[in-house]
Amino acid sequence: MSNHRRNAGPMLASPRCGAKTRCGDPCRSPAVKGKKRCRMHGGAEGSGAPEANQNARKHGLFTGDAIAERRQIQALLGEARKLLEEMKRAGIQGRANK
Numbered sequence: 094m095s096n097h098r099r100n101a102g103p104m105l106a107s108p109r110c111g112a113k114t115r116c117g118d119p120c121r122s123p124a125v126k127g128k129k130r131c132r133m134h135g136g137a138e139g140s141g142a143p144e145a146n147q148n149a150r151k152h153g154l155f156t157g158d159a160i161a162e163r164r165q166i167q168a169l170l171g172e173a174r175k176l177l178e179e180m181k182r183a184g185i186q187g188r189a190n191k
Contacts, residue, residue, distance in 0.1 A: 104123060107123040107124065108123070108124045108129075109121055109122070109123060109124060110122045110123070110124050110129075110130050110131035110134050110136070111124075111129065111130070112130055112131070112134035112135070120133075120134055122134075124136060125137065
């Protein structure tokens with residue numbers, strides 16, 4: 094048995110990883126120095142997808158162009174809903190309702 098005191102203060106005060114575990118709780122491991130995640134959640138050297146990873150481009154759903162297009166569609170739908178609501182309040186009926 095050793096007589097030296099453990100100095101665990103700096104480790105306990107270090108920033109935590111914050112990634113969600115399988116059960117939904119935040120990870121309690123200390124983050125790698127200079128990063129936001131621990132060694133098991135992406136802070137380790139060499140973790141993540143390789144450069145020019147073709148697997149990440151499988152469907153293109155999250156490309157900048159696709160996201161911008163979805164935002165435009167949502168904006169147009171919102172404008173159409175407002176127009177229909179205004180027409181309804183004004184009493185304007187479509188051809189099918191005459």
